[in-house]
Amino acid sequence: MSESKVIIELNGEPFEIEEGLRLSDLIERLELRPTRIAVELNYAVVPKAEYSKVSLKAGDKVEVVHFVGGG
């Protein structure tokens, strides 16, 4: 069975992934360090320990944030 592709919304933009992709794999693919980011899935914060337990599906809204300079 070939993996079907689905579209999620990643930081406000459409982003294509394989259906069921784990959040931890997405973060790795984006070359992000988990210690430096925070992730929200459909408006709820995802604890770091759960990145590998979360599978993404079509239409999921994912926000990945980090700290930048600010006052």
Next chain:
Amino acid sequence: MSVEAKGTGYRLTGNLHDSPAELRAGVAVAKMDEDYFELAGRRYRSRLIVGTGKYRDFAQTRAAVEASGAEIVTVAVRRVNITDRSRENLLDYLDPSKYTILPNTAGCYTAEEAVRTCRLAREAGIGDMVKLEVIGDSKTLFPDVPATLEAARILVKEGFKVLPYITDDPVACLRLQEMGCVAVMPLAAPIGSGLGIRNPYNLRIIVENAKVPVIVDAGVGTASDAAEAMELGCDAVLMNTAIAGAKDPIAMARAMKLAVEAGRLAYLAGRIEPRLYATASSPLTGIIR
């Protein structure tokens, strides 16, 4: 001569023939050496808190923070740029084990957005202290006071240590203190305006009422403004643009460090009462005629 200053816990040091005024100065200096302010159970020797926005690059940010002597730095929470991911991260330049990182909710216009931002900031894993700002107006960036109170209530309940940016309103500051905020941060003037302390009288009332640290946040333009905030008895000053926007940010960072120390020491020393007419500094006797 060295004696315990009655009831103060501080040593009076000086020569046997020191005048009472010199001894008082000695007390203030001794106080300065041991001076700290306590925020959310932690002691900080530096009373200058600096923002990390508007710098040329991370290296300049770090140099300015070092020159300021700050132990607490604010940061913003923003989306990672997915298409243009930089390898470098602000925290690679500001070691969270060395600095207390204080995430802000800048850009939030509702309590909901601010709470959401704080939850994400906490999950980033550098602590539960947050600078809460809920903006009510894009032109002045003045806080939305009811929304700030609403967000603070939720955040305190969720265990956050909340430092709210707020109008220089003594009643709003009281309410925030009562609901469990670990500090109150009244503005001196609009964010980034550099107008200095617009309402020293309100700040004095806020300081008088406060059971938590009062941190002047926003509006400082130059060193004398920072000194003035400290002379009013505020516990600390938070600034960003005044340093980052200066022609030489590193020099201004040092100027602010010195100004905050000078203002604090002047506050501890106890200034003279201003008076309308002159009082001679030189002896009035023994003048040649």
